[in-house]
Amino acid sequence: MQTFDLAAQGLRALNQTLHGLNGTTNQTAWEVVNPKGSHAIAVGLDAPIDVTVKGSTGYYCAGMNKQATVRVKGSVGPGVAENMMSGTVIVDGDASQYAGATGRGGLLVIKGNAASRCGISMKGIDIVVHGNIGHMSCFMAQSGNLVVLGDAGDALGDSLYEARLFVRGSVKSLGADCIEKEMRPEHLELLADLLKRGEADHLAKPEEFKRYGSARKLYNFNVDNASAY
């Protein structure tokens, strides 16, 4: 286990050190102490390493992650795991707005609540939130899966493309073109796997969720609307 003291050594040194591991390494376990809400901790990683941040972070923690596992023993600011490509990010506390935005792959787990715009424009990432999510979540989400054990705020899945949304609690309101859909056996199977990987299989069962998806009425050009352009 390598320990990095962010207060003493600084953010740039941390990220340069972690980027230096891209390719091959035998130093796979890292611990970052004294994060003190700093921005851009462990961004742009591209190695199968395991980084644990001992405290809360600011903006963009673990953004653009590839391969790495980043664990945050606290809460995260806006844009955690933004544009993640692969790997895993696990947040023990809450996440601020636009968690997992534009993520293309990998798994983001938030054990507390996520604020507004969770999974906005997601493109393949899987997001599991143990608590609630805020308004405008999964706006224009294109693919991937969002699982919410708690409640969802206003305008869930507005202008949704093909992402699958699973919510166990209440949904305050659905956004334009987002509808409740039938939960078929393949969805229950998918959900069981997501709950397991999201460390939530002891907290909820797939049967307790509802599935939401796109009505597919908004995102194809409709000639009847031509006069509106």
Add this chain to the structure above:
Amino acid sequence: MCGIVGLFLKDPKLEPRLGELLTDMLITMTDRGPDSAGIAIYSRGKDGHAKLTVQSADPDRDFADLPEKLGKAIGASVKLAQKDTHAVLDLPSDRLEAARHAMREIAPTVKVMSAGEGIEIYKEVGLPKDVAARFDVAHMQGTHGIGHTRMATESAVTTMGAHPFSTGSDQCLVHNGSLSNHNGLRRELIRQGMTFETQNDTEVAAAYVSHKLQEGQNLGQALESGLDDLDGFFTFVVGTKDGFGVVRDPIACKPAVMAETDQYVAFGSEYRALVNLPGIDNARVWEPEPATVYFWER
């Protein structure tokens, strides 16, 4: 982008440290607003006394005979304590309104930053650390305080354009965001008798809240009304003599983090601003909900 910090103390034991804690929080938010900074500090007033905090671009010229001139104008004894470009005028509380009006006549180049029994406001152009040092904010005591670091978008970078804005006795407001209906609302408030010093959007929000308080609403009700009447982006933190309020617009893209312990309620635009507060590791930390009013009163 702007930075906001706020601290409302529940435990009187922390009151001697209010300025020190707020200064640290303010400087941490320099990245969010390096062009000017300001701070409102509320302290326990002396019975029967009120304070007028004033500012001048030429303090040596303007402050020398100010207590004498103001004292004569309001028929009372006035004491002046200068801090850099600002000064606090101590006077009888029943003469506060008269003093505020008299200032325009007797010292037109002196600007009133705040008036009230508890409030003092200090604000200037420059880096937060320099502004805090000029006024020695770190050594101020008090019950609650609000600070702001400004990155200007809606009006010029001037002393009067810096936050906090105070438009009523013992009231102040700071803002991260920008309003889109402030010109219309300013005209309406002028018709209702409110006065304005700047073209700044935030001053309109401050005057709006003051106007609602004048109409008899409490701080929570005034902020609720603001959700209906103010259009634009905002995270506001508001101070009154005994209260401290927070509200975000329904879109809530301007950041906000709050922390509460038995000793205090704290606000920061980012968690970074809160990390050196005593007991923060065991505080309840949360993000205020959109379109939801939070307020604490003593």
